[in-house]
Amino acid sequence: MLIDISDIISSGNTERALEVPVGLTSFESRLGKFPIIRKSPVELQIVNRENKSLLIHGEADLDVGIPCSRCLKEVVTGLRIPIDKELTIEASGVAGEEPEDTVYLEGSGLDTDRLVYGEILMNWPMKVLCREDCKGICRVCGADLNEGDCGCQRTVPDPRMASIQDIFNKFKEV
Ligand SMILES: [Zn+2]
Ligand SMILES: [Zn+2]
Known part of the structure; x- marks a missing residue:
């Protein structure tokens, strides 16, 4: 106005x-x-x-x-x-x-x-939470984790660790 x-x-x-x-x-x-x-x-x-x-x-x-x-x-x-x-x-x-x-x-x-x-x-809030302990959404399937676990495997290994793992696996094969 x-x-x-x-x-x-x-x-x-x-x-x-x-x-x-x-x-x-x-x-x-x-x-x-x-x-x-x-x-x-x-x-x-x-x-x-x-x-x-x-x-x-x-x-x-x-x-x-x-x-x-x-x-x-x-x-x-x-x-x-x-x-x-x-x-x-x-x-x-x-x-x-x-x-x-x-x-x-x-x-x-x-x-x-x-x-x-x-x-x-x-004054825009930096962070807004629906509740203090909001569990967020699953990174794999997008399910709301507050409504229960979807059962996805969400622990993605560190890519650097994965390449070390590859090297170990190759040794094993030899
Ligand atoms: Zn939330
Ligand atoms: Zn999921």
Whole structure:
């Protein structure tokens, strides 16, 4: 959602509280596309501090379906992400320290979905497990090992060991 914040940018020591619905229905990144299963409106507090800086505070609260790192079953993962931005107000507009800091600003329009997207990306969980002791899937047949053992032989010998084994076998043959 694009929100006009020109009134806050132009008047010093003003403050505005906003409650903005999240427009995203899924989250797409290099890692894939993940459905957003539940989302709360983002509560944002925007403060103009003496016409010098713009503070954006808030929290994004949503549930995203992320595959388990071991068995790939979708896990409803709750993300509560604090939003904490400080931008500099300049004569030409609002600037961040890095160019990507302000991709969610279009002139004096604040694109809250872009802001939330960037925050999810930064806070993406490294590892998601359906349960602490998830056994994962069988490397041979793909069976879910949480539902029982499939009986496959999964201990693949080290290829270096295998070649040594070959040499031994050749000796035996002689
Ligand atoms: Zn799992
Ligand atoms: Zn198997």
